[in-house]
Amino acid sequence: MPFSWKYSPIPGSERNWSCEGDLRRTGASSAGFPLMTNRRSNPGTAQILEGYRQYVVPSYARFPVAFVRGKGSYVWDVEDRRYLDFCCGIAVNALGHASPIIAQALEEAAGRLIHCSNLYYHPMGAALAETLVRWIGAGKVFFSNSGAEANECLFKLARRFGEARGAFEILTAQGSFHGRTLAAMAATGQDKVRRGFGPPIPGFRYVPFLDLAETERAVGPATAAILVEPIQGEGGVRAATRSYLQGLREICDRHGLLLFFDEVQTGAFRSGRFLAFQRLMEGCEKDEDGFLPDGIAMAKGLAGGFPIGATWIRDPYADLLGPGSHASTFGGSPLACAVACAVLHHLEKEALGRQIREKGERLSLELQAAASPDRGWIESISGVGGLLGIHVRRDARAIAHALLARGLLVAPAGERVVRLLPPLNVSSEEISEAIAILRAANEMEATP
Numbered sequence: 293m294p295f296s297w298k299y300s301p302i303p304g305s306e307r308n309w310s311c312e313g314d315l316r317r318t319g320a321s322s323a324g325f326p327l328m329t330n331r332r333s334n335p336g337t338a339q340i341l342e343g344y345r346q347y348v349v350p351s352y353a354r355f356p357v358a359f360v361r362g363k364g365s366y367v368w369d370v371e372d373r374r375y376l377d378f379c380c381g382i383a384v385n386a387l388g389h390a391s392p393i394i395a396q397a398l399e400e401a402a403g404r405l406i407h408c409s410n411l412y413y414h415p416m417g418a419a420l421a422e423t424l425v426r427w428i429g430a431g432k433v434f435f436s437n438s439g440a441e442a443n444e445c446l447f448k449l450a451r452r453f454g455e456a457r458g459a460f461e462i463l464t465a466q467g468s469f470h471g472r473t474l475a476a477m478a479a480t481g482q483d484k485v486r487r488g489f490g491p492p493i494p495g496f497r498y499v500p501f502l503d504l505a506e507t508e509r510a511v512g513p514a515t516a517a518i519l520v521e522p523i524q525g526e527g528g529v530r531a532a533t534r535s536y537l538q539g540l541r542e543i544c545d546r547h548g549l550l551l552f553f554d555e556v557q558t559g560a561f562r563s564g565r566f567l568a569f570q571r572l573m574e575g576c577e578k579d580e581d582g583f584l585p586d587g588i589a590m591a592k593g594l595a596g597g598f599p600i601g602a603t604w605i606r607d608p609y610a611d612l613l614g615p616g617s618h619a620s621t622f623g624g625s626p627l628a629c630a631v632a633c634a635v636l637h638h639l640e641k642e643a644l645g646r647q648i649r650e651k652g653e654r655l656s657l658e659l660q661a662a663a664s665p666d667r668g669w670i671e672s673i674s675g676v677g678g679l680l681g682i683h684v685r686r687d688a689r690a691i692a693h694a695l696l697a698r699g700l701l702v703a704p705a706g707e708r709v710v711r712l713l714p715p716l717n718v719s720s721e722e723i724s725e726a727i728a729i730l731r732a733a734n735e736m737e738a739t740p
């Protein structure tokens with residue numbers, strides 16, 4: 293039987309769904325929870341998984357669960373089971389699910405102007421770029437649709453910058469992750485990501501993360517730029533230090549290179565500050581305001597789930613990408629820019645950066661207290677704000693499966709780290725709920 297893209301209405305009901313299952317469990321009122329699976333006519337998990345098996349390219353290692361709706365920090369699967377979402381689309385759903393801020397911005401923008409070509413101008417593009425420049429520093433922004441594309445803009449910038457002296461190479465860090473396009477994959481300092489895809493795009497070399505001496509030794513006549521994540525996300529939630537970032541700036545200044553940060557995962561207030569490098573530079577009187585890289589890639593949380601990528605380029609390098617040098621059909625559409633503006637201004641207005649910083653600190657401390665050298669799988673905690681890594685003694689994916697069964701979504705990062713990426717507007721009660729689930733799962737695993 294062919295799949296329907298719509299869920300069928302329950303006969304006799306105005307709604308496509310009802311939510312009694314949830315209401316019984318949570319004791320919540322029906323307001324704001326209008327949906328539930330209509331199992332009589334809608335496909336169940338097994339059918340959906342089978343649909344993917346037959347028709348979708350199997351390039352993802354997916355967990356066996358199919359989601360149909362969300363509200364705030366929770367999502368519900370097709371069988372109407374509720375999950376606390378500390379994966380958030382891997383750092384995308386900054387305002388959780390079904391945010392009225394996003395829904396309203398989408399509706400208003402879609403009713404006004406969804407798309408117009410980059411042959412023309414529109415006010416939302418100017419407004420979003422102005423916001424980003426104000427929050428980062430003097431420069432300009434190129435808009436795209438994803439993290440890999442935001443990095444691609446940096447790669448092209450480095451080549452333009454180095455062209456006159458024949459420099460094109462970018463040094464990146466071992467353990468880094470920069471995306472899955474051919475160039476972003478070549479930039480990624482992990483063999484497993486690149487394996488099996490033939491000769492890599494030339495011009496990327498990997499140096500040990502956090503090692504300034506090795507990085508400077510690797511600089512050669514062909515080097516044009518250095519690119520790092522201020523906190524490696526996919527690489528296991530490993531944070532740079534202030535002195536490392538400062539040291540990179542000095543190396544770049546000494547050798548005439550551009551310094552780039554990939555803030556695709558760490559940006560949009562996930563660290564507690566708009567960008568993680570701003571957080572890492574805190575407390576450094578001289579440099580906190582003055583320290584800037586030359587380019588920054590952003591995406592993921594910028595529009596809270598609506599696709600967008602943005603590359604900030606410091607003055608005067610932004611003008612290296614003149615007319616005809618770079619483009620993206622959908623990049624910086626009125627719709628994407630309107631949603632990003634709404635999300636970012638809400639995050640700022642509600643001080644959600646400060647809030648996630650405090651909540652993340654509590655989460656980190658309480659989990660740290662649950663870590664024991666000889667019991668359970670929790671070994672240690674790393675990261676800040678809404679980007680925390682639980683370093684585990686077992687297989688991270690198996691632990692993510694066990695937590696899924698307990699109603700908590702997390703994102704593995706490699707074989708030994710489980711990431712916690714709550715929405716930035718997560719409540720204190722939801723943080724407590726996550727701690728309780730994690731502690732209980734850790735205790736269960738601890739008993740022989």
Ligand SMILES: Cc1ncc(COP(=O)(O)O)c(C=O)c1O
Nearest residue numbers: 438439440469470471525556557
């Ligand atoms: C640091 C970093 N850079 C780039 C990317 C790629 O982003 P996208 O999947 O949107 O292309 C990711 C995705 O996880 C990331 O974490």
